[in-house]
Amino acid sequence: xxxxxxxxxxxxxxxxxxxxxxxxxxxxxxxxxxxxxxxxxxxxxxxxxxxxxxxxxxxxxxxxxxxxxxxxxxxxxxxxxxxxxxxxxxxxxxxxxxxxxxxxxxxxxxxxxxxxxxxxxxxxxxxxxxxxxxxxxxxxxxxxxxxxxxxxxxxxxxxxxxxxxxxxxxxxxxxxxxxxxxxxxxxxxxxxxxxxxxxxxxxxxxxxxxxxxxxxxxxxxxxxxxxxxxxxxxxxxxxxxxxxxxxxxxxxxxxxxxxxxxxxxxxxxxxxxxxxxxxxxxxxxxxxxxxxxxxxxxxxxxxxxxxxxxxxxxxxxxxxxxxxxxxxxxxxxxxxxxxxxxxxxxxxxxxxxxxxxxxxxxxxxxxxxxxxxxxxxxx
Amino acid sequence: xxxxxxxxxxxxxxxxxxxxxxxxxxxxxxxxxxxxxxxxxxxxxxxxxxxxxxxxxxxxxxxxxxxxxxxxxxxxxxxxxxxxxxxxxxxxxxxxxxxxxxxxxxxxxxxxxxxxxxxxxxxxxxxxxxxxxxxxxxxxxxxxxxxxxxxxxxxxxxxxxxxxxxxxxxxxxxxxxxxxxxxxxxxxxxxxxxxxxxxxxxxxxxxxxxxxxxxxxxxxxxxxxxxxxxxxxxxxxxxxxxxxxxxxxxxxxxxxxxxxxxxxxxxxxxxxxxxxxxxxxxxxxxxxxxxxxxxxxxxxxxxxxxxxxxxxxxxxxxxxxxxxxxxxxxxxxxxxxxxxxxxxxxxxxxxxxxxxxxxxxxxxxxxxxxxxxxxxxxxxxxxxxxxxxxxxxxxxxxxxxxxx
Numbered sequence: 001x002x003x004x005x006x007x008x009x010x011x012x013x014x015x016x017x018x019x020x021x022x023x024x025x026x027x028x029x030x031x032x033x034x035x036x037x038x039x040x041x042x043x044x045x046x047x048x049x050x051x052x053x054x055x056x057x058x059x060x061x062x063x064x065x066x067x068x069x070x071x072x073x074x075x076x077x078x079x080x081x082x083x084x085x086x087x088x089x090x091x092x093x094x095x096x097x098x099x100x101x102x103x104x105x106x107x108x109x110x111x112x113x114x115x116x117x118x119x120x121x122x123x124x125x126x127x128x129x130x131x132x133x134x135x136x137x138x139x140x141x142x143x144x145x146x147x148x149x150x151x152x153x154x155x156x157x158x159x160x161x162x163x164x165x166x167x168x169x170x171x172x173x174x175x176x177x178x179x180x181x182x183x184x185x186x187x188x189x190x191x192x193x194x195x196x197x198x199x200x201x202x203x204x205x206x207x208x209x210x211x212x213x214x215x216x217x218x219x220x221x222x223x224x225x226x227x228x229x230x231x232x233x234x235x236x237x238x239x240x241x242x243x244x245x246x247x248x249x250x251x252x253x254x255x256x257x258x259x260x261x262x263x264x265x266x267x268x269x270x271x272x273x274x275x276x277x278x279x280x281x282x283x284x285x286x287x288x289x290x291x292x293x294x295x296x297x298x299x300x301x302x303x304x305x306x307x308x309x310x311x312x313x314x315x316x317x318x319x320x321x322x323x324x325x326x327x328x329x330x331x332x333x334x335x336x337x338x339x340x341x342x343x344x345x346x347x348x349x350x351x352x353x354x355x356x357x358x359x360x361x362x363x364x365x366x367x368x369x370x371x372x373x374x375x376x377x378x379x
Numbered sequence: 380x381x382x383x384x385x386x387x388x389x390x391x392x393x394x395x396x397x398x399x400x401x402x403x404x405x406x407x408x409x410x411x412x413x414x415x416x417x418x419x420x421x422x423x424x425x426x427x428x429x430x431x432x433x434x435x436x437x438x439x440x441x442x443x444x445x446x447x448x449x450x451x452x453x454x455x456x457x458x459x460x461x462x463x464x465x466x467x468x469x470x471x472x473x474x475x476x477x478x479x480x481x482x483x484x485x486x487x488x489x490x491x492x493x494x495x496x497x498x499x500x501x502x503x504x505x506x507x508x509x510x511x512x513x514x515x516x517x518x519x520x521x522x523x524x525x526x527x528x529x530x531x532x533x534x535x536x537x538x539x540x541x542x543x544x545x546x547x548x549x550x551x552x553x554x555x556x557x558x559x560x561x562x563x564x565x566x567x568x569x570x571x572x573x574x575x576x577x578x579x580x581x582x583x584x585x586x587x588x589x590x591x592x593x594x595x596x597x598x599x600x601x602x603x604x605x606x607x608x609x610x611x612x613x614x615x616x617x618x619x620x621x622x623x624x625x626x627x628x629x630x631x632x633x634x635x636x637x638x639x640x641x642x643x644x645x646x647x648x649x650x651x652x653x654x655x656x657x658x659x660x661x662x663x664x665x666x667x668x669x670x671x672x673x674x675x676x677x678x679x680x681x682x683x684x685x686x687x688x689x690x691x692x693x694x695x696x697x698x699x700x701x702x703x704x705x706x707x708x709x710x711x712x713x714x715x716x717x718x719x720x721x722x723x724x725x726x727x728x729x730x731x732x733x734x735x736x737x738x739x740x741x742x743x744x745x746x747x748x749x750x751x752x753x754x755x756x757x758x759x760x761x762x763x764x765x766x767x768x769x770x771x772x773x774x775x776x777x778x779x780x781x782x783x
Contacts, residue, residue, distance in 0.1 A: 126725050128726075128745065129653055129657075130653075130655075131652075131653060131654060131655050131660075131724045131725075132655055132724070133655040133656070133657075136655070136657065153742065155725050155726065155745070156725040156726060156728050156729065156745075158728075176657070177656075177657055195742065196742075197741045197742040197744065199729050199730065199731075199744060200729075200730045201728040201729060201730050202727070202728060202729075202730045202753040202754065202757075203728070205728075207728060207729065209742040209743070209744055211742055265511075266512075266513060266514050266515035266518065267514075267515045267518070268515075268518075271514075274770075276770060276773075277770070325717075329760065332760045332764075333760070333763060333764065333768075333769075336513055336514070336764050336768065337508070337513060337542065337543045337595075337761075337764060337765070339589075339760070339764075340588045340589055340595075340760065340761050340764065341586050341587065341588060341589070342587040342588060342589055342591070343586070343587070347588075347589035347757075348589075350589065350757075351589060351753075351757065354720075354753065354756070354757075355727070355728055355753075358720075358721070358724065358725070358727055358728070362721060362724075364663075364665045364666065364721070365655060367665070368655070368665065
């Protein structure tokens, strides 16, 4: 058993951390997320060219750094610490994941464009009615000559305003919530009939409602015609990466709280000297350590069988969701009024932590998924 | 023991319910439903309607405009307002500073401030917390020194900073705790001053909170000249006023009626929202269980409040149980906002402040209720911090109730 990182992995962490320390301080980020576009394309460019991290989890044969899920974990944890909004998760982890795990003919080319920073991908999977059920799809894909025609609407597509491409799930067959007939397509966002409505999110990201009205896509857009298993696998990889981001967020929440309570004086002493607050911070610390452990476990188990992987991922997401809430709420509480202001970073970490709780399935969703896998689905 | 309202009390409930239905301004209702920020005039409109009806300050003595209602009637009144989701009457004037002026003020102060406050002609803010004095309120350092003005009259020259001052951007007057004797023990050198917010040297700076709203402010006081006759009570005896006022701030803090309405809302939401299996969210066993648990928590809170109320009717006065009501009341209120956010699912993420609600043929962005779900959740975190944090409330119970 070995939980240590390789030399390359440690270097990757240092590279990302030192870049973000230089270029991604709280005030700079605040300005960027309030700008019209809401992100910094030059940061994305630096990720590709200066740091080379957009190739972190891809094989050398594809032009990548030859890493994998552990490398995604490292990058995402550092991103969590700086509240990075640029879409590594949807482009590299999810977009790249679909390319790696399917037999998509253009995979090599798409990976190349991801690595060089030219392709920005957003994952249009959720629908207004579907909550966290990946198979609940009203969006349809109908065969039309050599290609396909897409119709439907996608909800809260994170990063879509910045995307050049969308990965879209749509029914190629079956009924609305059937496991069979879940198609996966890679399309250009600018296609005729794709309409978007862009908006900010509460945690400083950007998202879109995306609708498809008789959108003709070529046969080459099809990643999988019956791909729920693929969607689950890639989404699980995304959840592992998201858990790593959460760990980064939790570290900052916890660290920030310790620092603040040590210098904040009331009744003539630092409030960190009160035992009741010490115990609270110990509980926060334990919640964080449990989340770190589960994130490692889940990341390592991504290569196991579908059922083992899914169970591990859901378990981790439950732990991370609970830790996010406990650590986030208590960080605000211990900061007192200061935690409530927009001017102090702690509230921004709390907001991101809160949104991660619901992203790719809430605690309840993953608890149920874990139960179904662990105890068998109730008849 | 008897839990029922008497026939008279039931008739009273019908009367106030009818009054609200017939008199609550429809455009306020509209604004609230849209989640629009309320302007000063919106708050004042309902205040003035109630002032005209004679119901804006039920707890005041009858001679000054109070209603003379029994504690149970007052409870019914607050319950009915919450049920109808009316804009709350802000506590700073009616509920906080006025009782202090009644108890400690002189006749001139009573004549100058009480009727105007009753009628909604003075908007008050509370200058208590400071950057260095939160939970440790008596540690405040805003300084007030006696000086003689050019007009040969006596003034206090006030210097310092207050913070978390709610809705100070609208305030005409503020009541401030200031230090008049820096050499005395910390509770003993404080005075209670009324300050006209238009006085030169008073600056209000907005503090934007994590939900994006502007509710609270910093108030800077720089060489602010305050006539000595604006002091309420004796010099250096302001802490007595502050303690008196804090006891008043507690009442109604359980927010039972509002939480009840909130749970009804949550049930409505969960009957329209769908679960993962396509069924109604309210039929999802896990979600339903959480709503049930919250309802039981709320019932426990409600009957604890009713017991307190019965004690008040029997002449016991609000006691330290108010700390219990504050802790449990804020916990229930916060939990409610968590469940609403969970019900919103993906649509908890979009952020609407300063964002056009609807464009021409723009795609709709999720259900209406979801638009405020996350900001409300974030905003409600303040309730376990303000008015004496829940940690401080536990200290009070440990000391005053358990004798530890």
